[in-house]
Amino acid sequence: MKRYLLTPGPVTIPPEIALKEALPIFHHRTDEFAMIYKNIAKGLKYVFQTENEVYVLAASGTGAMEMAVANLLSMGDKIIVASCGNFGDRWAEIARGYGIEVISASVRWGKTIKPAEVERALKENPDVKAVYTTFTETSTGVANDIKAIGGIVSKTNAVLVVDAISGLVGQEFRTDEWKVDAVISASQKGFMLAPGLAFITLNGKAWELVDASKIPKFYFDIKKYKKFYAAGETPFTPPLTLITALQESVRLIEERGLKNIWNDCKLLAKATRAAMKALGLELFSEVPCEIVTSASVPVDIGVKIVKTLREKYGVSIAGGQGDLKGRIIRFAHLGCIGKADLLAGFTCLEMVLIELGVKIKKGKAAAAVEEILLRT
Numbered sequence: 001m002k003r004y005l006l007t008p009g010p011v012t013i014p015p016e017i018a019l020k021e022a023l024p025i026f027h028h029r030t031d032e033f034a035m036i037y038k039n040i041a042k043g044l045k046y047v048f049q050t051e052n053e054v055y056v057l058a059a060s061g062t063g064a065m066e067m068a069v070a071n072l073l074s075m076g077d078k079i080i081v082a083s084c085g086n087f088g089d090r091w092a093e094i095a096r097g098y099g100i101e102v103i104s105a106s107v108r109w110g111k112t113i114k115p116a117e118v119e120r121a122l123k124e125n126p127d128v129k130a131v132y133t134t135f136t137e138t139s140t141g142v143a144n145d146i147k148a149i150g151g152i153v154s155k156t157n158a159v160l161v162v163d164a165i166s167g168l169v170g171q172e173f174r175t176d177e178w179k180v181d182a183v184i185s186a187s188q189k190g191f192m193l194a195p196g197l198a199f200i201t202l203n204g205k206a207w208e209l210v211d212a213s214k215i216p217k218f219y220f221d222i223k224k225y226k227k228f229y230a231a232g233e234t235p236f237t238p239p240l241t242l243i244t245a246l247q248e249s250v251r252l253i254e255e256r257g258l259k260n261i262w263n264d265c266k267l268l269a270k271a272t273r274a275a276m277k278a279l280g281l282e283l284f285s286e287v288p289c290e291i292v293t294s295a296s297v298p299v300d301i302g303v304k305i306v307k308t309l310r311e312k313y314g315v316s317i318a319g320g321q322g323d324l325k326g327r328i329i330r331f332a333h334l335g336c337i338g339k340a341d342l343l344a345g346f347t348c349l350e351m352v353l354i355e356l357g358v359k360i361k362k363g364k365a366a367a368a369v370e371e372i373l374l375r376t
């Protein structure tokens with residue numbers, strides 16, 4: 001059965017990138033590797049919209065999250081975590097694991113972080129070392145106003161650390177301009193690669209914390225990555241197939257241009273929201289992001305919708321995580337998901353809802369998508 005991967009990561013890998021992943025591997029302590037790595041380094045600065053170095057590590061996104069905690073802090077330090085979902089909560093879990101005191105500026109899942117809350121928490125706790133938050137909270141489909149938070153945190157001694165794992169590439173994000181001190185991301189979302197690579201960039205303010213950090217570390221010691229970066233190398237054996245593919249990913253992103261990609265996702269997000277509403281489903285997020293849309297579904301059929309869609313029609317969407325399991329569905333529109341994928345996905349979703357007893361008139365979802373697409 002043909003598969004449609006409409007999940008917010010991993011995403012479908014375009015053929016240009018998949019072909020690179022199939023090339024024979026080569027040795028990494030060579031000029032050949034250094035040239036590729038230097039090319040990638042330049043491209044990543046564009047993707048992250050930063051003048052600072054972006055390091056590549058062999059890990060899933062959570063590895064970069066752990067790196068951003070273990071390298072910036074010391075046991076007993078205090079941080080603010082502004083979370084609005086499962087992945088935001090992960091910052092607090094990692095930090096507590098390292099003996100860090102966590103102050104919450106979090107909101108209920110589905111809501112967006114309130115920059116004023118972050119400001120208040122910073123005023124009440126002038127000794128915090130950092131604020132950790134999430135750009136697009138994939139578990140709820142919420143976008144956070146990182147620009148506003150950056151403006152607030154930059155006026156204090158604390159650094160702002162942002163998880164842009166799912167939102168980078170697909171939604172406007174400007175590391176330097178928005179005064180974000182540390183950003184992390186991963187390969188299996190906007191980069192359209194297989195899972196396995198993570199990225200991290202720090203500015204000078206964040207590096208000051210690195211120099212003061214006393215947490216013991218080895219594989220995730222960012223100073224090692226910095227040292228090898230200058231020579232076009234990574235400290236440990238890199239996943240060469242993914243690195244070769246990353247070069248192609250960055251090339252494709254540069255070729256299409258970030259602004260065009262942001263607009264592409266925006267259009268698909270608009271059509272997705274319209275289709276959800278046409279199916280009688282209420283949007284779950286207070287401020288929906290541009291890379292995934294979540295909607296509430298009847299709890300008695302929530303899990304069945306995702307399973308039936310995948311097993312009967314080959315269409316994978318995501319369900320809810322944690323307490324939201326069975327209560328929401330999440331439909332992605334990032335990477336190489338296109339207009340026709342939306343039409344196919346929503347037509348099948350509509351059929352599954354009808355099969356599960358939801359009263360909807362046939363053709364509503366596709367008509368809503370068409371309406372948006374025909375207007376642009």
Ligand SMILES: Cc1ncc(COP(=O)(O)O)c(C=O)c1O
Pocket residue numbers: 008009060061062063087134136137138139163164165166186195
């Ligand atoms: C916003 C966000 N943060 C963190 C993660 C965790 O990344 P990984 O599963 O690659 O470790 C994800 C994965 O979906 C994510 O979307």
